[in-house]
Amino acid sequence: xxxxxxxxxxxLVCVKRVPAPGARIALTADRNDIDTRNLGFTTSPHEExxxxxxxxxxxHHGGSSTVMTVGPPEADEQLRYALxxxxxxxxxxxxxGTDPDAQATAKVLVAAIEALEADGGPFDLILFGNESxxxxxxxxxxRTARALGRPVVNGIKAIEVAEGRVVARRESPEGYEVYxxxxxxxxxxxxxxxxxxxxxxxxxxxSKKADVPRQxxxxxxxxxxxxxxxxxxxxxxETTVLGDGPDAAAAVADLLQELGLL
Amino acid sequence: xxxxxxxxxxxxxxxxxxxxxxxxxxxEQLGTAVEAVIIGxxxxxxxxxxxxxxxxxTWLVRHPELTDYGPEAWGDAMAxxxxxxxxAAVVAVGTDRGNEVLAHAAAIDDLPFAxxxxxxxxxxxPWALERVRWGGSLLERSTLDAxxxxxxxxxxxxxxxxxxxxxxxTVEDFAPELDxxxxxxxxxxRVPAAAGSSxxxxxxxxxxxxxxxxxxxxxxxxxxxxxxxxxVGCSRVVTNNGWRPHSDQVGQTGKRIAPELYIxxxxxxxxxxxxxxxxxxxxxxxxxxxxxxxxxxxxxxxIGDLHTILPAVVSEVRRRKEGATVGGDG
Numbered sequence: 001x002x003x004x005x006x007x008x009x010x011x012l013v014c015v016k017r018v019p020a021p022g023a024r025i026a027l028t029a030d031r032n033d034i035d036t037r038n039l040g041f042t043t044s045p046h047e048e049x050x051x052x053x054x055x056x057x058x059x060h061h062g063g064s065s066t067v068m069t070v071g072p073p074e075a076d077e078q079l080r081y082a083l084x085x086x087x088x089x090x091x092x093x094x095x096x097g098t099d100p101d102a103q104a105t106a107k108v109l110v111a112a113i114e115a116l117e118a119d120g121g122p123f124d125l126i127l128f129g130n131e132s133x134x135x136x137x138x139x140x141x142x143r144t145a146r147a148l149g150r151p152v153v154n155g156i157k158a159i160e161v162a163e164g165r166v167v168a169r170r171e172s173p174e175g176y177e178v179y180x181x182x183x184x185x186x187x188x189x190x191x192x193x194x195x196x197x198x199x200x201x202x203x204x205x206x207s208k209k210a211d212v213p214r215q216x217x218x219x220x221x222x223x224x225x226x227x228x229x230x231x232x233x234x235x236x237x238e239t240t241v242l243g244d245g246p247d248a249a250a251a252v253a254d255l256l257q258e259l260g261l262l
Numbered sequence: 263x264x265x266x267x268x269x270x271x272x273x274x275x276x277x278x279x280x281x282x283x284x285x286x287x288x289x290e291q292l293g294t295a296v297e298a299v300i301i302g303x304x305x306x307x308x309x310x311x312x313x314x315x316x317x318x319x320t321w322l323v324r325h326p327e328l329t330d331y332g333p334e335a336w337g338d339a340m341a342x343x344x345x346x347x348x349x350a351a352v353v354a355v356g357t358d359r360g361n362e363v364l365a366h367a368a369a370i371d372d373l374p375f376a377x378x379x380x381x382x383x384x385x386x387x388p389w390a391l392e393r394v395r396w397g398g399s400l401l402e403r404s405t406l407d408a409x410x411x412x413x414x415x416x417x418x419x420x421x422x423x424x425x426x427x428x429x430x431x432t433v434e435d436f437a438p439e440l441d442x443x444x445x446x447x448x449x450x451x452r453v454p455a456a457a458g459s460s461x462x463x464x465x466x467x468x469x470x471x472x473x474x475x476x477x478x479x480x481x482x483x484x485x486x487x488x489x490x491x492x493x494v495g496c497s498r499v500v501t502n503n504g505w506r507p508h509s510d511q512v513g514q515t516g517k518r519i520a521p522e523l524y525i526x527x528x529x530x531x532x533x534x535x536x537x538x539x540x541x542x543x544x545x546x547x548x549x550x551x552x553x554x555x556x557x558x559x560x561x562x563x564x565i566g567d568l569h570t571i572l573p574a575v576v577s578e579v580r581r582r583k584e585g586a587t588v589g590g591d592g
Binding site: 021022023034045101103131133134135136137138139142143152153155169170175176178180181182190191192195196223226227228230232240241242243245248250252256257259261 | 372399454466504509514515533571
């Protein structure tokens with residue numbers, strides 16, 4: 001059963017560590033991966049908002065937030081970032097080598113969630129990102145929810161919890177669609193749901209000392225296997241420099257007139 | 263080969279019949295025909311339309327619980343109709359709904375699902391696929407090994423199937439078995455959006471990045487956009503800093519736009535931003551750094567500080583507009 005108002009909400013957020021590629025993606029020599037030697041890593045953007053939402057919901061309703069990832073040992077960095085902005089706990093399920101596909105990832109998550117729930121009781125709400133920035137599979141949250149037998153809606157940009165239910169909104173061409181789910185429930189969220197906070201200094205210090213338990217993932221490969229990558233052919237554009245500084249204003253206005261925009 | 267024809271209460275968005283085009287390209291390799299799937303009785307008129315656009319058979323999925331969109335019920339229905347059809351593959355356009363329905367259908371039968379596929383090579387064993395990542399900045403080559411292949415194609419990657427003058431396909435009713443849980447994620451209400459950003463359809467977008475420096479700095483962009491009848495956009499760093507609302511954000515996790523002219527002010531041009539505006543007909547970059555990727559990829563550039571350039575452009579545009587008005591009146 002879901003929590004009562006007195007003991008608050010038990011929330012789990014599933015996140016993914018992804019590279020932050022900047023202006024150009026570079027591939028390794030064998031084209032099997034993105035060359036990340038000169039790149040930083042970050043939490044996939046939709047999931048950064050999922051973490052923020054969990055923290056806000058717990059601030060408002062009480063309870064606890066836990067952040068979990070299936071990823072390489074280095075994903076400890078993204079979990080500690082979540083702790084530094086206020087997540088209550090973190091769990092790292094470690095994989096080796098290449099990323100498991102979405103089908104495999106969901107199975108690893110389901111096993112890990114069942115273990116966490118056996119110890120601490122069911123999560124009222126499990127949050128995912130709508131899709132990861134790098135693999136873009138659009139499915140891990142849905143697969144996980146299906147396996148757990150819980151309702152799930154993707155693409156969520158507003159969440160409200162009251163009286164054992166979650167009311168969730170998703171954007172449509174005309175405005176918003178509203179969904180109402182009984183807890184426990186699963187939601188896939190999108191950036192824009194909120195504006196994630198930055199870590200505080202005490203938060204950073206706390207996150208450095210925090211215990212982030214690790215457990216190895218038992219990966220059963222799914223049916224979609226990545227062979228390699230290729231960059232789309234880039235159109236070479238000849239840039240016409242209209243001028244330097246404010247003196248270029250006349251040339252800009254000429255361009256606008258030429259394009260029929262003025 | 264079945265293709266989901268997406269709709270909202272019987273109205274098909276412009277991407278809906280792209281699923282038939284994509285399905286046909288795969289079906290031709292398989293030597294089979296394309297069947298359409300339409301979920302919900304309210305969309306019955308679309309069944310005739312699918313038939314006229316090349317579906318040899320259209321499955322009209324009817325059930326009392328299928329009165330409006332709900333991801334779980336649609337996923338259940340899609341999985342069941344796919345099984346009933348005996349299809350080797352099922353496709354949809356990778357919209358919010360298309361990807362969501364296919365993810366549910368795949369999860370139900372524990373099948374892999376490949377989202378945003380742009381190339382398919384059918385084989386007796388695993389199929390060879392090419393799919394897009396990073397909003398289109400990277401192509402992944404992969405193999406898909408499954409008894410039924412579940413694929414989505416990115417919106418607008420292929421044109422919509424046109425009504426033909428061939429034989430009209432048949433329409434067959436299909437009644438799925440849905441339990442009383444299936445409708446628990448159905449839409450319960452719709453809220454119209456307050457009139458807000460007209461970013462999506464604007465002919466000119468004046469967009470700002472880190473270089474704008476503050477929320478107040480956007481006043482000059484607002485002014486120029488106003489004079490040109492355009493809209494203001496921004497990059498992710500701007501929304502992260504709280505300078506603009508997320509509804510103004512252009513990029514992988516924001517809006518995808520295709521204006522006549524995109525004026526990028528103080529935007530460096532990371533791929534996550536580029537994929538949101540690369541469909542613009544022309545790009546004008548205003549940037550202090552002439553080596554910024556946005557400048558080197560743009561059609562036109564002005565090098566310098568946007569804080570002095572924009573006011574100059576605004577006053578020049580205003581002068582010419584006033585001149586034109588005076589001239590017109592005289």
